[in-house]
Amino acid sequence: MVPLPKKKLSTIAAVATPAGTGGVCIVRVSGPRAHGIARRLCPRLPRQPRMRRAYFSLFESPADGSMLDEGLVLLFRAPFSFTGEDVAELHGHGGVAQSRALIRAALAAGAEAAGPGAFCRRAVENGRMDIARAEGIAELVAAETDAGLRAARSLMGGSLSRRVEEIAAAAEDLLSEWEAALDFPDETAGLDEKVWHGRLTRIAVSAKQLERTWGAGNRLRVGPRLVLAGPPNSGKSSLLNMLAGRERAIVDHAPGTTRDVLEVSVDVGGHSITLVDVAGVRDGGDRVEALGVEKAMEAVTSADVVVGVVDASRAPTTMDEKAMELLANTSSPLVMVANKKDLGDKGLARYRERLQASSWVRTSAKTGQGIDEMKKEIASTVEQRPTGEAEVLVTLERHREALCVAWDALKEAEIALLDGGGVELAAEGLREARGALWGIIGKGAVSDDILDKVFERFCIGK
Amino acid sequence: MGVTVDYDVIVIGAGHAGCEAAHASARLGLSTLVITPRLDRVGWMSCNPAVGGIGKGHLVREVDALGGLLGRVVDETGIQFRTLNTRRGPAVRGSRAQCDRLLYAKTMRAHLEAVPGLELREDLVEEVLVEKASGGSRVRGVRTARGLDELACLAVVVAAGTFLGGVANVGRRKFASGREGDLPSMGLSRSLRQLGLALKRFKTSTTPRLDGRTVDFDVLSVQRGDEEPKPFSHWTDPERFPLLPQRFCHVTRTNEQTHHIVRRGFESLADEPAVAGGIEPRYCPSIEVKLRRFGDRMGHTIYLEPEGLDSNEVYPAGLSTSLPADVQLQMLRTIPGLESVEMTRPGYGIEYDFVIPTQVRRSLEVQKIGGLFVAGQVLGTSGYEEAAAQGLIAGINAGKHVRASSNRRWWSRESLDEDERSGEATILRRDQAYIGVLIDDLTTSGTSEPYRVFTSRAEHRLLLREDNADFRLAHLGYVAGLITESQARKSTAREEMIRAEVERLESTLPSGSAAQKEREGRRTLATILRRPGITYADLKEMDAGPGPKLSRRDAEGVEAAIKYAGYIAKLDKRLELLGNIDSLEIPEDLDFSGVPGLSVEVREKLEHHRPATVGQASRISGVTPAAVEILASLLAGLKRACG
Secondary structure, three states: OOOOOHHHOOOEEEEOOOOOOEEEEEEEEEOOOHHHHHHHHOOOOOOOOOOOOOEEEEEEOOOOOOEEEEEEEEEEOOOOOOOOOOEEEEEEEEOHHHHHHHHHHHHHOOOEEOOEOHHHHHHHHOOOOOHHHHHHHHHHHHOOOHHHHHHHHHHHHOHHHHHHHHHHHHHHHHHHHHHHHHHOOOOOOOOOHHHHHHHHHHHHHHHHHHHHOHHHHHHHHHOOEEEEEOOOOOOHHHHHHHHHOOOOOOOOOOOOOOOOOEEEEEEEOOEEEEEEEOOOOOOOOOHHHHHHHHHHHHHHHHOOEEEEEEEOOOOOOHHHHHHHHHHHHOOOOEEEEEEOHHHOOOOHHHHHHHOOOOOEEEOOOOOOOOHHHHHHHHHHHHHOOOOOOOOOOOOOHHHHHHHHHHHHHHHHHHHHHHOOOOHHHHHHHHHHHHHHHHHHHOOOOOOHHHHHHHHOOOOEOO | OOOOOOOOEEEEOOOHHHHHHHHHHHHOOOOEEEEEOOHHHOOOOOOOOEEEOOOHHHHHHHHHHOOOOHHHHHHHHEEEEEEEOOOOOHHHOEEEEEEOHHHHHHHHHHHHHOOOOEEEEEOOEEEEEEEEEOOEEEEEEEEEOOOOOEEEOOEEEEOOOOOEOOEEEEOOEEEEOOEOOEOOEHHHHHHHHHOOOOEEEEEEEOOOEEEHHHOOHHHOEEEOOOOOOOOOOOOOOHHHOOOOOOOOEEEEEOOHHHHHHHHHHHHHOOOOHHHHOOOOOOOOOOHHHHHHHHOOOOOOEEEEEEOOOOOOEEEEEOOOOOOOHHHHHHHHOOOOOOOOOOEEEOOOEEEEEEEOHHHEOOOOEEOOEEOEEEOOHHHOEOOHHHHHHHHHHHHHHHHHHHHHHHHHHHHOOHHHHOOOHHHHOOOOOOOOOHHHHHHHHHHHHOOOOOEOOOHHHOOOOOOOOOOOHHHHHHHHHHHHOOOOHHHHHHHHHHHHHHHHHHHHHHHOOOOOHHHHHHHHOOOOHHHHHOOOOOOHHHHHHHOOOOOOOOOHHHHHHHHHHHHOHHHHHHHHHHHHHHHHHHOOEOOOOOOHHHOOOOOHHHHHHHHHHOOOEHHHHHHOOOOOHHHHHHHHHHHHHHHHHHO
8 A cells, every 4th residue: 555645635524423313413524634624613722722622612604604503622633533633523512404514614614525434444544443343343333232242342352353463474474485485595495395285274274264153253243043943834934923023924824835934133032133934844845845945954054043843732743753853953052832832732742752852832823822931932042152252253244255265265375385386376375365364454455345345334424 | 840969868877777778779760879987887797797586587588578688698698507496386487697797798888889879978977957848847968077068869868877976885995986996976966856856875785706716616516507508588599509618606605703703893883874874685685784684593605606707706696795805805714615715806885876766657757857767776776687677668768758759849849748658658567577567666666675576576476487578578579669570470489389389288198108097097298297396308208299399498488388377367367357457548647636436535546646557546545446447438438539
């Protein structure tokens, strides 16, 4: 990145508080002219104001000197500010038209309207934080669950950045050794080339291990996946509708009505959960349904919590036995639901025998009996899942993609090293992997589409 | 109209950059004058009597493919030819040659004198003269110290090496010097500053020279050249090569005692800014800097290189130093084989002004001063090869500049500076040549130490090889007018032959009893060649033919094409997508604020950097892909409209 002289940069302004009426409206101004603009708007600012101190002032229109509002103004001197530039903050009264008038005044005084995430982007470009940490901020703001919040805090705190930095540093070390060996064969005659392959493999494995945390990491972000599974016509879709609070799945009495996977995001006892309804497990049926069954198996194996639904009003059939087998084999936490309580529980004993360890909840989707109990059971199971606070988890798709690119490139490097392509060919792979890792934290030359993609998720004023 | 010039192009300096610049400009048909402070130092090798190396050999091949002189002169005066890095693949092998120093200079001068329209003159340029022109100024001539007061010309190439404000030192002894025994150029330094150019200082040093009769070669290991030496030049006949008798080098090593003396000598001079200060090239450091940087556990390799066929002098490569002469001698005598050595001259350090390279365009023309070009060590680089490469590009572009301005002059003197010539300047891309990497690095990022080419600087290293330099560049040399049609044809034929041979190997199964298993596995000769450590020559036994007779260079071309095939195919695809947009030129007077759809931020950055092409624009941080697309479609439209 070629650094630009500061004076060339524009000064930007935006309302940093949400639109609408509220206690306070904050206009944030950043850039070389930020303090000058604040001075034009705030006549009561002392000639030599102290930094980071709140001054009470009138806010005036720079056009005609008319009074707009009164409030607090704070100044920050570069580089000791959020963006790393000179910053001014004007705290006025919160109101729709009022905040609009204030930002207009800032623009009239010479600022330019900031785009989405422009302040964070400047913070990144001025080296105040790396991209991954900026993404953590976006995540923090967007988080709707406690688990998501924890994941966002960890990202913002730089735990992923540090891990990626470590792997990238190992790649950089090995690469510089290779480059030295290629460009200075005389000075590097003492290098131990036999360990190169081992070092390369270790780097690849670390990248892969980090990439593998994406599943768990992403669940923290979007909430756990809960799969409703069980034999056909056990009432799964009816239960799903009750959980989701609306007619989501097609409910029909003919077995095999639910042919595809349905997903719906719901709040269960304060937890954001992705509900997955899958086709009933059974053999036969038409081809479309067979496909659905395959997807069901997949969904069950990748679920964070499985809710097994059976019709306990009758004795289990062969088909039911088969479904039980699948449920018994899942490694995810299991909540068993004996549905159709309104029709009796003749089969319950047999089911309990098959799945002794699990807790059983008796429900009736028809009458609504036991639904609250089921929700409670689900919530407590979700709470028992690991929170991922201690470990470094990949939570964003962008990071995962970069790790995949790095992994592929490292594998190519390995092949080149072993199959005679030579160090110079292997170095191409290692260079690419390093670039991908750097892309996560925004080191080296960051392509602008990465920056654009990251910052378009931000809101204006952030 | 009515304006007479003494010369079209004046080249200041006759070192490796100056010689190439003058040769190129004169070959383009322009009257060219070279001014040098010492006419008997034309093409002088001020440091090693050697050319090439890893990355540097690549540059020599590229200069040659474009029609430069360097490779041919090396072939004519080389007394040892050696390929470095033979353990590694073809992309990172480098050719290197020891030359006869005196013969090299003599031959270079003879080549220059053979070009019609090229004159050499001994003098010192004191000032570059400019006149006002729209958008800045333009060159109108030079003023020299001794000869005619003013010489009028249309373009000037500054290739003054280390002579600008040069100060040499041996220990505490300091003297104004451009090179040992030669006068520096003080006035020119001042003149360039007055023109608004920012200069900075670098430092470099050379080794002492030894009396070969006092070296005990018998105790040292011998380093021979290649058994089957490869010429540098594409146009040298490999059948009648080498031309001169070949010589050995010898190898020795520094030891603890050597280091002790160096360290003590260095400490005694610690207060001496000429020793302690200055920025030296990291990769050709003095022995004192080497010790400070790398420590001394293993000692440092010293190559004893012959100065020439008829010379007794020996050049101990790896021992650059500016320590006091008596310390140099003490140090030398600790090294095996040099116990009773005598020095013929001490090593010395030299500090000099260089032009901060971000002030020139990729054509090597100074921004805002039309017709002023800078090339070589004076632009912050190190090495003969780097200098020659820049000299060649500066020479070609100075020539083009003169042609363009002469055409315009006929119409109107006022519009002379309106810049259409930038569109036709010869500019190499980073994926095209090391020369492109070198010049792009210098002009975009500048340099904090004397810049040297490495293979690791090239992001397309596997494409930029010695074996394919002519495929990459000969057509450009032909278009520029430095390569003859028959040479261009020869290069095309060679490319075709290698392509055909690669195809044959891809489809031919091995023959002979030893290769039975390979045949059964349907493994082609190409598959076998891809294996570790297998060379083209190894295929001979299992190849029933009929293959062509390939020179070693050609064989390396085949090896590279096969070993890197997968990578190259992948890269070609990527470059093809990028290439078209990348090379779109941005007119120098384009007003970015008038381009609709660009954000203020992008506009500012473009305005600040003034990129010459869309490719360059896309590499500026903050210029978004969307902005690149807008620029590309605008410029593509302009191009169509202008025909």
